[in-house]
Amino acid sequence: MRLVDVDGTQRGVVSLREALDLATEAGLDLAEIAPNAETPVVKILDWGKYRYEQGKQLAKSRKTQKQVEVKQVRLGLKIGEHDLQVKLTRVKKFLDQGDKVKISLLFRGREITHPELGRAILKRVMDQIEEFAVQEQAPQLSGRDLNMIVGSRKDIKDAKA
Numbered sequence: 001m002r003l004v005d006v007d008g009t010q011r012g013v014v015s016l017r018e019a020l021d022l023a024t025e026a027g028l029d030l031a032e033i034a035p036n037a038e039t040p041v042v043k044i045l046d047w048g049k050y051r052y053e054q055g056k057q058l059a060k061s062r063k064t065q066k067q068v069e070v071k072q073v074r075l076g077l078k079i080g081e082h083d084l085q086v087k088l089t090r091v092k093k094f095l096d097q098g099d100k101v102k103i104s105l106l107f108r109g110r111e112i113t114h115p116e117l118g119r120a121i122l123k124r125v126m127d128q129i130e131e132f133a134v135q136e137q138a139p140q141l142s143g144r145d146l147n148m149i150v151g152s153r154k155d156i157k158d159a160k161a
Contacts, residue, residue, distance in 0.1 A: 019044075
């Protein structure tokens with residue numbers, strides 16, 4: 001086994017018994033760092049301190065992440081033009097906040113027999129918001145709902161950069 005000392009210096013290839021003796025002599029633990037290497041790498045370290053530092057790093061990385069929520073905007077098949085504009089304003093606000101938006105078109109009664117009318121409305125919605133939104137999931141019929149998920153265009157630009 002290749003042994004790495006507490007301060008990071010390489011001790012070279014030693015036997016397992018010798019590595020364990022050196023670790024107990026130092027009053028520390030022996031941890032296997034790279035088990036799949038041609039010569040497995042072990043390191044003498046304080047396991048409690050190592051786990052503590054890992055937890056701190058994990059907490060720090062979680063702190064910088066933003067949890068993306070999926071907000072929902074519901075439409076009806078017989079929605080008026082002004083009502084649609086109000087809903088689109090809400091969609092834009094959600095996208096500006098960094099959330100994804102699920103646009104649901106609800107069919108009532110016998111409206112379900114004409115899903116093409118719902119698809120036309122969702123296409124019209126997408127045409128009006130395409131400068132600041134990108135379609136992430138195509139319209140899908142699930143039960144009595146026709147759902148489509150959109151995300152912010154600037155999120156796509158940030159991911160590419």
